[in-house]
Amino acid sequence: MRNKKIAGSMATLAILALGLTACGGVGDQADNAGGPSLEPGATKEEYIAAFEDVEPIELNFQYAGLNAQGFSARRDIEWAETVEEWSGGKITINTHPTGAIASPTEVPDALVDGRLDLANYFGTYQPQEMSALVDMTKSLVQLPSSPLIAELASQAVLADVGFATPEVIANYEDRGMHVLHPAVPSGNTIAICRDDKDSPAEWQGSQIRGNAQAHETQVQALGGTLTSIELAEGYEALERGVMDCSLNSTATAINVGWLEVAPYIKLPQEASFAPGPGSMVAGSSWETLPLVAQQLMFDVMPVYISGEHYNAVTSVLMASETATENGGSMEYLDEESERALAQANEKILQQVEESSNVDGAAMNQNVADAIEKWTAIAEELGYSETGDVPNFTEWYEGSDDFGNREYLQPFADRLYEEVFLPQRPS
Numbered sequence: 001m002r003n004k005k006i007a008g009s010m011a012t013l014a015i016l017a018l019g020l021t022a023c024g025g026v027g028d029q030a031d032n033a034g035g036p037s038l039e040p041g042a043t044k045e046e047y048i049a050a051f052e053d054v055e056p057i058e059l060n061f062q063y064a065g066l067n068a069q070g071f072s073a074r075r076d077i078e079w080a081e082t083v084e085e086w087s088g089g090k091i092t093i094n095t096h097p098t099g100a101i102a103s104p105t106e107v108p109d110a111l112v113d114g115r116l117d118l119a120n121y122f123g124t125y126q127p128q129e130m131s132a133l134v135d136m137t138k139s140l141v142q143l144p145s146s147p148l149i150a151e152l153a154s155q156a157v158l159a160d161v162g163f164a165t166p167e168v169i170a171n172y173e174d175r176g177m178h179v180l181h182p183a184v185p186s187g188n189t190i191a192i193c194r195d196d197k198d199s200p201a202e203w204q205g206s207q208i209r210g211n212a213q214a215h216e217t218q219v220q221a222l223g224g225t226l227t228s229i230e231l232a233e234g235y236e237a238l239e240r241g242v243m244d245c246s247l248n249s250t251a252t253a254i255n256v257g258w259l260e261v262a263p264y265i266k267l268p269q270e271a272s273f274a275p276g277p278g279s280m281v282a283g284s285s286w287e288t289l290p291l292v293a294q295q296l297m298f299d300v301m302p303v304y305i306s307g308e309h310y311n312a313v314t315s316v317l318m319a320s321e322t323a324t325e326n327g328g329s330m331e332y333l334d335e336e337s338e339r340a341l342a343q344a345n346e347k348i349l350q351q352v353e354e355s356s357n358v359d360g361a362a363m364n365q366n367v368a369d370a371i372e373k374w375t376a377i378a379e380e381l382g383y384s385e386t387g388d389v390p391n392f393t394e395w396y397e398g399s400d401d402f403g404n405r406e407y408l409q410p411f412a413d414r415l416y417e418e419v420f421l422p423q424r425p426s
Contacts, residue, residue, distance in 0.1 A: 038299075054087075062102060064184075065098055067097070079307065083297060101116055107119045124212050134357075139363050158185060193264045207244045212247075247273050251311045295424060298423065306409050309408040
């Protein structure tokens with residue numbers, strides 16, 4: 001059933017995209033080993049036929065997460081398996097968990113020297129080297145938090161603005177990486193805490209883990225102190241009280257089991273916590289791949305994009321349930337803490353405006369425009385929020401089954417058509 005859905009989705013793209021095959025995109029600038037080319041919207045059967053004379057290809061892919069059953073890992077592994085299937089088995093992608101071949105900060109070197117061919121890379125872990133990317137993620141604090149539309153829009157805005165900003169793409173290309181997806185948020189950022197935080201006084205002195213440069217400004221505004229505890233050490237740190245809270249995506253909170261020891265979730269409403277996204281990148285072997293292999297990796301991106309939307313939305317749903325099961329709750333920040341966060345975000349946007357890495361004023365405006373655009377598209381496609389966070393489980397209309405993403409697929413297809421398709425190699 002999954003392959004039929006993908007084929008149907010891609011068939012509609014062929015009609016929409018005939019005029020795009022001559023457009024220049026990031027993918028068009030990459031070298032390749034040549035060979036046959038397919039039009040956008042090619043079917044699985046057409047791809048298998050095109051690969052008949054292609055020599056077998058073996059690639060190593062370090063996916064996001066430590067557990068193959070985690071939200072981000074399932075997204076990455078399904079994409080890899082779909083590439084293998086649509087190549088008729090000519091492409092083999094060996095999947096490895098985060099850190100198995102290269103630590104998060106070693107990924108660029110591993111992609112260049114050939115230890116890795118594909119990876120989920122956390123660019124915000126290296127803010128000096130990925131300064132334009134970090135500025136873009138900071139600017140996303142303009143996106144109001146919400147459990148559905150904002151979760152959909154965050155991926156769309158980062159992809160749209162990321163591909164359209166030369167400085168962001170240069171951050172990757174200057175280090176030998178080719179971009180398949182410039183910024184994957186894995187869900188918007190929440191605060192999870194050992195104890196409930198219902199007032200500014202209760203945040204005072206808290207040790208709070210963050211994973212983005214902007215989190216220091218936000219944590220200080222709440223009255224806490226930023227700490228940089230490694231992901232693998234977080235559960236014990238929360239359990240022992242060495243760490244009081246963590247800023248991370250809901251998917252991360254579920255994947256690593258931290259809600260068992262930190263079951264109190266706080267979300268902003270009009271304000272938002274800065275994201276710490278990963279990205280989907282290829283290494284030096286990209287240039288040796290046949291053109292049809294490069295095209296296939298782009299053409300199955302609707303699978304990846306909808307998998308990311310599932311991560312973002314369903315992890316909110318599951319986080320709410322898990323928090324309740326462990327004696328906690330999912331609630332909005334109190335009004336005073338929300339105001340403090342909003343003031344911190346104004347400082348962050350000012351930092352972006354004054355940045356020497358990008359045209360900061362243009363970046364802030366482009367992100368604002370993209371937020372408006374993708375929010376409108378979500379509403380146009382029929383997505384609506386008929387409740388709020390505390391009762392999200394009661395009004396969400398989608399499935400919590402990873403294999404059933406029919407509810408989320410229309411937005412994923414629209415994002416692919418408008419943002420990813422123009423980057424397709426040709």
